Amino acid sequence: MTRISLTVNGQRREADVEPRTLLVYFLREHLGLTGTNVGCDTSTCGACTVHLDGESVKSCTLLAVQADGREVTTIEALARDGELHPLQEAFRRNHALQCGYCTPGMVMAAASLLRERPNPTEEEVREGLEGNLCRCTGYQNIVKAVLDAAASGARV
Amino acid sequence: MAATETFVGRSVLRKEDPELLTGRGRYTDDLSVPGMLWMAVVRSPFAHARIRGVDVTRALAVPGVVAAFAGSDFRWAGPLLMAWPVTEDLKNPPHYPLATDVARYQGDGVAVVVAESRGAAMDGAEAVQVDYDPLPAVTDVEAALAEGAPLVHEDLGTNESFTWSLTNGDVDAVFASAPIRIEERYRIQRQVPNAIEPRAILVEPNIATGQFTMWDSTQVPHVVRTAMALATGISESKLRIIAPRVGGGFGSKLQVYPEEALALELARRLGRPIKWTETRSENFLATHHGRDQVQRMELAADERGKIVGFRAHILANMGAYLRIISPGTPVLGAFLYCGAYTGEAYQVTLTGVFTNTTPVDAYRGAGRPEATNAIERAIDALARRVGKDPVEIRRINFMPPFTEATPSIGGLTIDSGDYHATLDKAIELFDLEQLRKEQRARRERGDVRQIGIGLSTYLENCGWGPSRVIGNVLRYAGGGWEAATVRCHPTGKVVLVVGTTPHGQGSETAYAQVVADELGIAVDDVDVLFGDTDVAPSGWDTYGSRGAAVGTPAVHRAARRVREKARAIAAHELEVAEDDLEWSDGAFRVRGAPDQARTIPQIAFSAWTGHNLPDGVEPGLEASSFFDPENLVFPYGAHICAVEVDTETGATRVLRYVAVDDVGTVINPMLVEGQVIGGVVQGIAEALYEEALYDESGNLVTSSMQAYGLPGPPEAPTIITGSHVTPSTTNELGIKGVGETGTIASPPAVLNAIVDALSPLGVTEIERPATPEKVWRAIQRAKGERA
Known part of the structure; x- marks a missing residue:
């Protein structure tokens, strides 16, 4: 031990x-x-x-x-005081999750991506999340959600 | 008076999301109970081997190991359930949770170890000594049927499990007299479903009452309950199966697995809770695979390309054992080798073949992607043969539009459809003219990167299903109805209990939308319970795109019954006849005096207290429905794909993809679009990347996510969706189904596009998956043939 x-x-x-x-x-x-x-x-x-x-x-x-x-x-620890984190909100708004199993990892990876690159292009989001696999969504709405969170200007 | 908000038809955000987004969703592996032991399974490294002996002595010496058993240490009440004997003479060797004499595929369980921790169980499993005598293995269906092939089940004397066939019309005469005949051969590669959550099981015994609770990452807790009773002899009334949050299934959790029976039996034997969670490496070997067919597809047509005859001969790999619906999986596609087209004669022959491979069973689409591949690839081959455009050849062969149930040459009675409409819309969204122009320009200048355009105008059958038909005509052992209960609390909040077991589809939200509208309440006031056989004792679970098509009518009927009971109470309270009430704006209102009204929450309280009920009306406000459809449902659509192929490297990428689907009435467009996009991307990956590949000795070569080719965000294209609605005539809501359309439609669209891109080079066929190497080889082969 x-x-x-x-x-x-x-x-x-x-x-x-x-x-x-x-x-x-x-x-x-x-x-x-x-x-x-x-x-x-x-x-x-x-x-x-x-x-x-x-x-x-x-x-x-x-x-x-x-x-x-x-x-x-x-x-x-991402949601604070009963309020979803802006990325979590964006995931919900854009239907970026189905079974939800990859979601915690995907959200954490996206949060880190946006911290490094607050206004990414679609291609940058796709490349940035390349190490996270999802079998349900085809990624389209995940990418949309990350771009949406970035555009909303909320601090991530 | 403000109109009450209604929900059906709107993109209501999901009820499921807050807990899943915050890490509060509970999947099976998240759970633990006091005194829990961990289970690990010892698996055969050989595809085929005689088991000379199993010695667990060393395993028992590993610190933390509590017990270890070989297959021969168990006496089962029955084999694992196989529920679909498609023919009377089908050969189905009983499959028990552990092999005893012969291991028949790489990953076949031969022993089991139980320990105080996950690590100790794994260490113990490694310490079990198994004396194997390797035997020759066969993994390919054609090789398995050849003379002298190794026999997977020696006592059967053959590797053929069954041959099933369907004939409509005089096929031989139609083929003999047709001026145009084509014959194509396709190999549908094997797939690994790869739900991101591996399977997991936790069984807690109550040694005082003899009851067992099993938490299980399954799509089918109700089926598992029955199957566990049959395998272990424990009464169904003592078994509670709970599917908590389930991290994807895609058919792979529509199964009854050895580990479920083992965990239950060990919990009984040891009197302690047993937990097992699959590793991903195990998932590749021990969770069932999908697809794997060799197809011969023939079309007979006139000179214009109008098809008169369809003939398909399919060899379907079953793997080493028949699992729950292995034989039925190809049958689910057997009526669709004519696609959405008319003809005069139709014949399909399916042969199920044993091989030394992981069992094959349902994978998103189950039989229908295979059939769609055959017809949608073959109709393109016919188009090339008669010199027609792929759009035109489809148009001259489509069934004409219909709104009442209509028979197809494939033997189905289709609910409704307008195949031209989805094709028109897809062409419009795709901007076909512009892309054809770009294609011509690149061809003319001999561009290294060529563009190809491919179509798939699919038709499928789903919404499993009418119990009488699936039982009596198709020989399926289970039922196809669905159940729902709507229960009003005194305050008017509602609990909906359903017999389906959603695992990502968003059915909770969709069902709540239907109940909310029916009862004039808010979606947030409806809680949905499911996936627990004690809470929702009746139902047939979620698979085969049945959650919406079969589940929703049951939900709707139960809610309607609640409302009808409420009507009687409302009339009594308002002192009018029931006929004097109308349901409008979410309440019962007196005709001509709409302010005199009762809402469902008001009635719920009256029904609960029972102080003032009309004579003969029982207290309480709840109702159930068991809905058994009369027919399947038949979604269809047109998918168009443009690919860019690098003719020097063989690398292919999807440039543009349009999916226009008719899934009948839509409850929640956001959920439908999510299903379509996810399915299409899964199907594109099937066309381009994914393959479960065995070597000659039966080792699974692509046994990790990376080697297998699971696509990540950079590989996935953007999908443009469109819809057209012809309400289904199978249920009163007009719902078809959407869970599988994407994987059914998309592979042939992609493959047709690649062939189209390369057709000027003389390429007429491309193997699946169309990896850069396969594309490059096809180009070289065509060049060689031309030289």
């Missing part, structure tokens, strides 16, 4: 973890933050995307011990 200490969604957390524990399982099974999903075992699908020190990462490619001393944000 290895002792780690990190900040998750603004809260200080300490835990003893098996060194082989992936960050995503630490979040899901130790902290009960089940909004972050697991869709593959090859770091392909992006369902597990979270923010590590403000940047999007696939939490299935990191060990929990690698997040020691760092700051993690998950989908659970």
